Amino acid sequence: MVYQLSHVSVHYSDQEALHRISCTIEEGKWISVIGQTGAGKTSFVKVLKGLVPHIEGAYTIDQQPVQRDAKGQLKVIPGIGFVFQYPEHQLFETTVHKELAFAMKHQGCSDQQIMERIQTILPLVGLPEEILSWAPFQLSGGQKRRVAIASVLMMEPKMLIVDEPTAGLDPISRTAMLQLLKSWQQQQSNRTLIFVSHQMEDVAEYSDEILLFHKGHLLGQYDPAVLFLEQPYVVEEAGLSLPEPVQLLNLFEELSGRKIEVHSIREEDIIRAIMPIWNTRSVVING
Amino acid sequence: MANTVLIGQYVETHSLFHRLDPRTKLIGIFVILLSFLLLESLLSYVFATVFVAGLLILSKIPAHVVWRGLKPILFILSFTFIYHVIFTKGTVIWSWSFFELTQEGLYNGIRFVWRIVLLVLLASVLTLTTKPLTLAHGLEKLLSPLSKLNVPVEQFSLMIVIAIRFIPTIQQELDRILLAQKARGFDIPSLSLPKRVMSYIPILVPLLFTTIQRAEQLTYAIDARAYGNGRGRIRFKQQELRRIDYQVWGIAILIALIPLLLKIAGI
Numbered sequence: 001m002v003y004q005l006s007h008v009s010v011h012y013s014d015q016e017a018l019h020r021i022s023c024t025i026e027e028g029k030w031i032s033v034i035g036q037t038g039a040g041k042t043s044f045v046k047v048l049k050g051l052v053p054h055i056e057g058a059y060t061i062d063q064q065p066v067q068r069d070a071k072g073q074l075k076v077i078p079g080i081g082f083v084f085q086y087p088e089h090q091l092f093e094t095t096v097h098k099e100l101a102f103a104m105k106h107q108g109c110s111d112q113q114i115m116e117r118i119q120t121i122l123p124l125v126g127l128p129e130e131i132l133s134w135a136p137f138q139l140s141g142g143q144k145r146r147v148a149i150a151s152v153l154m155m156e157p158k159m160l161i162v163d164e165p166t167a168g169l170d171p172i173s174r175t176a177m178l179q180l181l182k183s184w185q186q187q188q189s190n191r192t193l194i195f196v197s198h199q200m201e202d203v204a205e206y207s208d209e210i211l212l213f214h215k216g217h218l219l220g221q222y223d224p225a226v227l228f229l230e231q232p233y234v235v236e237e238a239g240l241s242l243p244e245p246v247q248l249l250n251l252f253e254e255l256s257g258r259k260i261e262v263h264s265i266r267e268e269d270i271i272r273a274i275m276p277i278w279n280t281r282s283v284v285i286n287g
Numbered sequence: 288m289a290n291t292v293l294i295g296q297y298v299e300t301h302s303l304f305h306r307l308d309p310r311t312k313l314i315g316i317f318v319i320l321l322s323f324l325l326l327e328s329l330l331s332y333v334f335a336t337v338f339v340a341g342l343l344i345l346s347k348i349p350a351h352v353v354w355r356g357l358k359p360i361l362f363i364l365s366f367t368f369i370y371h372v373i374f375t376k377g378t379v380i381w382s383w384s385f386f387e388l389t390q391e392g393l394y395n396g397i398r399f400v401w402r403i404v405l406l407v408l409l410a411s412v413l414t415l416t417t418k419p420l421t422l423a424h425g426l427e428k429l430l431s432p433l434s435k436l437n438v439p440v441e442q443f444s445l446m447i448v449i450a451i452r453f454i455p456t457i458q459q460e461l462d463r464i465l466l467a468q469k470a471r472g473f474d475i476p477s478l479s480l481p482k483r484v485m486s487y488i489p490i491l492v493p494l495l496f497t498t499i500q501r502a503e504q505l506t507y508a509i510d511a512r513a514y515g516n517g518r519g520r521i522r523f524k525q526q527e528l529r530r531i532d533y534q535v536w537g538i539a540i541l542i543a544l545i546p547l548l549l550k551i552a553g554i
Contacts, residue, residue: 049470082470089460090467092493103471137496152471 001027001062001079001158001190003048008057010043017043019216020057027158028189030182032203032224033196035213036239041196042085044213045161048194050077081157085164087148091136096147099136103155117154124187125150125180142173146180153184160184161194166202178202200235204228204243204265214238225265245270252277296356296411297418300347303531304416309425311532315539316413322543323409326402331549336401338542339408348415356411357404364400371396419451421526428526441520449505453498460497464490 003025010018018040025031025048033041046052047059050066053073059066067075084090093099100121101114109117122129125146136144145165152160162181166174185193197203203210203224210227212219212234219238220227227235228246235242242250245267252274253260262273299305304312319338326332343353377391413422427444434440465475468490475486514520 051466051470076469076472076474078472084463084467084470087467089497090464090493092464092468092489094489094492102468103473106471106473155471 001192003159004058004060004063005047006058006060008047008055008059010040010047010052010055012043016216018047021047021218022057023211023218023221025159025192025194027192029208030185030193030195030206031209031211032207033194033211033213034198034200034203034238034240037198038215039213039238040216040218041213042163043216044211044218045082045163045194045196047074048077048159049080049082049161050074051082078155079158081152081155081160083149083152083160083162083165085167087152087165088136088141088144091144091148091151094135095132096134096136096139097132099147100132100151100154102151107155114154117156121150121153124153124184126176142169142176145169145177149180158190159192159194161196163196164198165195166197166199174202178206182206200241200243201245201267204246205267212238225262228265229262249274296352296414298348298352298415300349300416302345302347302416304342304346304412306531307416307535308526308528308532309417309421310429310526310528311535312413312417313422313425313429315535316409318539318543320406320409322546323402323405325546325550326398326405327546327550328554330554331546332398332401334545334549335405339405339412342412343408346412346416348412352415353408353411356415357407360403360407364403367403368396368400371399420448423447423451424522425526453501456501457494457498460494461490464493 004023006022008018008021009016021040021044033044035041043052047055055074059074061077066077069075091099093102097118100118104114104117118132119129127143127146127150131139131143131147136147139147149162149165160181165181166177169177181193181195185191195203195206207224210222210224212222212227214237219234222231222234228242229249232242232246232250241247243265246265249260249262249270256277260273260277263269323335326335372388372392373386375389375392375395377389379387380390380393381388417425423444426447427440430438430440430443468475473486475483475490478486
């Protein structure tokens with residue numbers, strides 16, 4: 001599927017939240033949306049899901065304009081899952097089972113179908129089956145967030161939008177959450193993940209593409225290595241910092257006085273590239 | 288939804304009423320409200336209408352904002368009018384089956400609806416020109432003599448301030464839950480009224496839960512700032528009565544006397 005926005009603008013009261021955004025999102029990718037607070041990231045992903053009723057410009061999916069209701073307002077797009085910030089605050093059913101079944105029940109699915117889907121989703125998000133009878137309020141913060149994500153995955157979306165999914169999580173839960181999202185995205189080649197985040201390290205580690213926002217404008221759609229290594233000034237102009245591994249790489253280049261070749265900006269690859277220089281330096285010190 | 292709640296209707300128009308001390312507005316409007324309960328003759332109604340219209344013009348409140356404040360009470364107004372028209376006995380003007388339209392019923396209906404509109408508009412001038420928190424502080428100052436009788440005036444004021452402050456927070460929380468449901472394919476506002484009412488019930492559970500959680504956190508935060516110890520709180524912005532406030536008090540009392548005098552004189 002190809003999602004295409006063309007000159008899309010969004011206004012809230014008198015304020016312009018998005019200014020003439022044009023971009024194409026192709027399936028099967030992990031696409032990160034970055035920018036300072038108030039840059040327009042959340043507005044952009046809400047437009048993708050059809051949660052902003054009035055937009056200027058065109059939004060097409062596979063070259064077909066998205067559906068509008070009788071009043072001309074954008075309709076919610078069913079094939080896209082949306083996990084909001086702090087999704088654990090939005091759990092409202094009395095049991096985890098009801099919470100997970102909520103969307104499918106309103107689609108008219110049978111109990112059997114719902115149960116089958118629950119059994120495939122639970123292992124994916126790393127939750128045991130016994131919690132199905134628990135009240136969502138009995139769960140820990142991390143578990144609640146997994147339940148909230150699972151309840152969205154129950155609808156088998158082709159695209160999943162996650163708005164700062166790791167905010168407020170401890171380092172171990174954060175890594176587990178990112179792994180969960182990665183494994184969901186990689187299960188099928190046509191799954192797309194839209195990842196809104198302030199954590200540049202996570203963005204550098206997982207992204208196939210980056211959409212950079214600044215004050216309601218889309219500054220560009222970048223390959224992560226190109227953006228962070230070749231055009232770091234764009235990131236800084238947008239008020240963001242470079243990922244820590246990239247900063248380390250830059251420091252090593254500055255101290256050693258030579259260009260270090262890296263194949264990707266993943267932490268592991270950068271460490272592998274700088275280790276020979278580090279080792280050489282320690283030999284000199286020891287000698 | 289929040290825009291229709293009267294409490295959050297403050298409009299910044301820099302009028303004379305915006306600059307007045309909240310106590311002046313509270314007392315002035317209260318006294319005039321009481322006197323409007325005495326409205327009887329057509330002349331007194333015309334006087335009150337001209338006065339309220341003048342007040343709204345002086346306070347520079349846009350007409351659409353005034354209309355927005357009246358919209359929620361349209362049902363009550365219609366009900367009041369129909370009630371008086373149906374149940375007041377008197378000279379019959381028109382009848383159909385058992386229903387009789389009387390001259391007195393029509394007169395009473397118009398009179399009561401007119402009075403309610405005047406009272407609501409008058410009260411709106413207070414809420415439209417005074418920030419809720421300023422109003423709460425004004426009320427606290429007004430009631431402060433009662434603290435000598437061990438009435439917890441300061442705590443009462445704090446409760447009002449917190450309640451006012453929590454309204455937009457709860458509204459935001461509700462919007463967030465509704466949006467999350469919409470994203471899962473369940474759009475409550477698009478449902479029919481009975482289904483919509485039933486759908487709101489499960490949402491109230493998490494809403495209540497998070498509100499209680501927030502209230503508990505707030506209690507700790509208030510305790511952590513040593514609230515309740517020492518000589519009470521002082522304010523950054525002091526409210527002081529100026530000359531204009533005393534002048535407005537005088538005018539308010541004079542205005543309030545007019546319906547009373549008209550009633551006594553039988554005009």
